[in-house]
Amino acid sequence: MGHDSTVYVGLDVHKESITAAYAVETGEVELLGKIGTSKADIDRLCQRMQSKAPHVCIVYEAGPCGYGLYRQLLQKGFDCMVCAPSLIPKKPGERVKTDRRDALKLVRSLRAGDLTAVYVPGVEDEAFRDLARAWAAAKADLKHARQRLKSFLLSHGIRYTGSANWGPAHRRWISAFAFPNHWQQLAFDECRRTIEDRLTQCDRLETALREAVVNWRFYPAVLGLQAMRGIQFTTAVGMLAELGDLSRFEHPR
Numbered sequence: 113m114g115h116d117s118t119v120y121v122g123l124d125v126h127k128e129s130i131t132a133a134y135a136v137e138t139g140e141v142e143l144l145g146k147i148g149t150s151k152a153d154i155d156r157l158c159q160r161m162q163s164k165a166p167h168v169c170i171v172y173e174a175g176p177c178g179y180g181l182y183r184q185l186l187q188k189g190f191d192c193m194v195c196a197p198s199l200i201p202k203k204p205g206e207r208v209k210t211d212r213r214d215a216l217k218l219v220r221s222l223r224a225g226d227l228t229a230v231y232v233p234g235v236e237d238e239a240f241r242d243l244a245r246a247w248a249a250a251k252a253d254l255k256h257a258r259q260r261l262k263s264f265l266l267s268h269g270i271r272y273t274g275s276a277n278w279g280p281a282h283r284r285w286i287s288a289f290a291f292p293n294h295w296q297q298l299a300f301d302e303c304r305r306t307i308e309d310r311l312t313q314c315d316r317l318e319t320a321l322r323e324a325v326v327n328w329r330f331y332p333a334v335l336g337l338q339a340m341r342g343i344q345f346t347t348a349v350g351m352l353a354e355l356g357d358l359s360r361f362e363h364p365r
Contacts, residue, residue: 119165122218123172124211133215136165141219143212158188171222173197174230182232195227233356240328244353247317254310261303321349
């Protein structure tokens with residue numbers, strides 16, 4: 113193998129297929145074509161790349177398929193990078209985007225050292241982030257449900273005259289209000305029921321977060337962030353769930 117001791121592999125990963133390309137250190141970039149996404153397909157690709165050079169470097173773009181492939185390749189002893197799609201070098205006027213071109217571009221950029229890796233969380237950190245994101249999604253659903261109910265009332269000329277929306281007094285007013293028309297009342301009840309369901313879901317997920325965070329490795333950091341003015345529990349948890357280990361940053365900015 114001589115001086116061609118490293119093979120660079122670019123993978124354009126999709127739900128049902130992966131388009132692969134490769135190049136050795138001084139050779140031309142070659143297209144392998146499409147493969148499947150099963151473990152057997154990945155194993156065959158790895159064996160084929162190991163026959164090209166003793167050192168294998170693989171890259172694919174961060175996307176909806178997650179980090180399962182990254183962890184699978186690391187277990188096989190390969191160097192793997194999940195790169196940031198928005199930071200891939202792009203020529204002016206380059207607009208045509210295909211799986212084949214993406215795979216070839218990834219190989220060239222990896223070999224040139226022009227790619228920027230994204231932070232890949234550990235399995236436990238990713239699981240905790242999923243729980244934190246579920247709570248954030250429930251809060252967003254609650255906000256939208258409240259907006260729908262207020263819009264429904266406003267469309268019928270009904271306005272709350274109190275000072276604070278969604279406080280105890282406002283919620284009592286909503287629970288006591290009734291439409292004279294049966295069909296409108298049914299629609300109103302469904303909007304109100306959706307809000308109550310979302311409130312219950314938010315409480316349930318926040319309780320789960322508070323129970324889980326005690327066993328999380330970043331729990332001391334969660335406590336430390338809450339010591340800062342204006343940062344509450346959910347803010348601290350959300351920040352660390354998304355950013356991970358803060359010590360990996362060279363500067364606070």
